Amino acid sequence: MSDSVKDKVIAIIAEQAVMDVSDVTPDSTLEDLGIDSLGLVESIFAIEEAFDIQVPFNANEPEQSDFDISSVASIIDAIEKLVAEKA
Amino acid sequence: MKRVVITGQGTINALGHDVAATTEAMREGRCGIGDLDIRDVDRLSIKIGGQVKGYTPEDHFNRQQIALFDRFTQFTMLAAKEAIAQSGLTFDGELAVKSGVVLGTSGGGMNTLDENYRSVYEDGKNRVHPFVVPKLMNNAAASHVSMEYNLMGPSFTVATACASSNHAMGQAFQLIRSGLAPAMVTGGSESMLCFGGVKAWEGLRVMSKDACRPFSANRNGMVQGEGAAVFVFEEYEHAKARGAQILAEVNGFAMSSDASDIVMPSRHGAARAISGALRDAGLSPNQVGYINAHGTGTAANDKTECAAVADVFGAHADRLMISSTKSMHGHLIGGTGAVELLACIMALRDGVIAPTIGYEEPDPECTLDVVPNEAREADVDVVLSNAFAFGGLNAVLALRRV
Known part of the structure; x- marks a missing residue:
């Protein structure tokens, strides 16, 4: 389960960044990957669609959202939690 | 003209x-x-x-x-x-x-x-x-x-x-x-x-x-x-x-395009529209007493707008008033500049500056006088109305008292 969440999230982020999946590592930041605010919002949409979840994210206060976007690993953690809560 | x-x-x-x-x-x-x-x-x-x-x-x-x-x-x-x-x-x-x-x-x-x-x-x-x-x-x-x-x-x-x-x-x-x-x-x-x-x-x-x-x-x-x-x-x-009642004079207008991003605002694009309106009206920056801000309440707009105003007005930016009435009527998108012009005319005619309500905490990136929470009486001769659209299309009007 966990691996599949991780793989799917990485695949979505890689597609957004127009990179190979193998180039997206857990410690990459969105900035490293060249994903800007619009790209982030688009990625979150794709993640919500893929897992049928609601991600609590407001672009005006990213640091106050319950959704930590500081790295790929933190995004995966957050999505895993949301997917687990839904199950 | x-x-x-x-x-x-x-x-x-x-x-x-x-x-x-x-x-x-x-x-x-x-x-x-x-x-x-x-x-x-x-x-x-x-x-x-x-x-x-x-x-x-x-x-x-x-x-x-x-x-x-x-x-x-x-x-x-x-x-x-x-x-x-x-x-x-x-x-x-x-x-x-x-x-x-x-x-x-x-x-x-x-x-x-x-x-x-x-x-x-x-x-x-x-x-x-x-x-x-x-x-x-x-x-x-x-x-x-x-x-x-x-x-x-x-x-x-x-x-x-x-x-x-x-x-x-x-x-x-x-x-x-x-x-x-x-x-x-x-x-x-x-x-x-x-x-x-x-x-x-x-x-x-x-x-x-x-x-x-x-x-x-x-x-x-x-x-x-x-x-x-x-x-x-x-x-x-x-x-x-015909002896009509004159509410205010529109004396300047300028438009600019950021040519930059479909949603993120640009300090330079906004500043060019503001300074363009002043130039078109033949005004110097220190004549402006009030600006009705675009002031959407988003993280990006408000700090960019304050920076643009600071760029254009220099030291006078700290003396003028700037408020966002969107805090009261919301963002009317394509109709918003029109409703906001009412606040500009009120400032010129009645000497009342509409406040920015809902103001709770100072932001170091928005240090201008935003007329927080309460309207203020003030004598202003010249006002501006800012509008900065998604797609980077900016339009600023200048009005003065007649």
């Missing part, structure tokens, strides 16, 4: 159904934002807006008009009626042939679109009302105003998202200044507070769930509003000759 003055104003918005009620609410710092009362609101995550409440179309329009007037057109007609009545103008003869109407809207007949998409997609109907197209088209409001008041000159609709009204009023200003028209009806309207309209904005994740708090450090996004404001712009000698 001709001088251009404003001889009539009208509105309906979340703060009031006419100018007097609206400016009274602005003076009192009243908030018109509240719970949305629209179909399927339970399926929205954003449930607030600056909705026009206590409004019944049947009180103002007959059955045939309602069949043709989307809500954005209804709002326009009510605002136009108030403005043209105040101006005292009757459009006939050469005045009618040369005068026109230029209005701003972003979504046009969004409620009509929403209702009819539901009908064909959700309800599976295969037939729609014959007036769907003339009701939803963006120029419907301008066309109905032209028909109602016999305006036969240059008439069109401008759609530049959140700057639509300012761009529209700028066009009206230039048409009169250049001598092409003796009078123009202008302003803008928006009515996007329907399920599809709010849902689309939700997607961008820039909306607040609780309040619009421009320039406050704890701001968390914009809140949509709806309504219209319409003005009569008139050539100065024409107005003077």
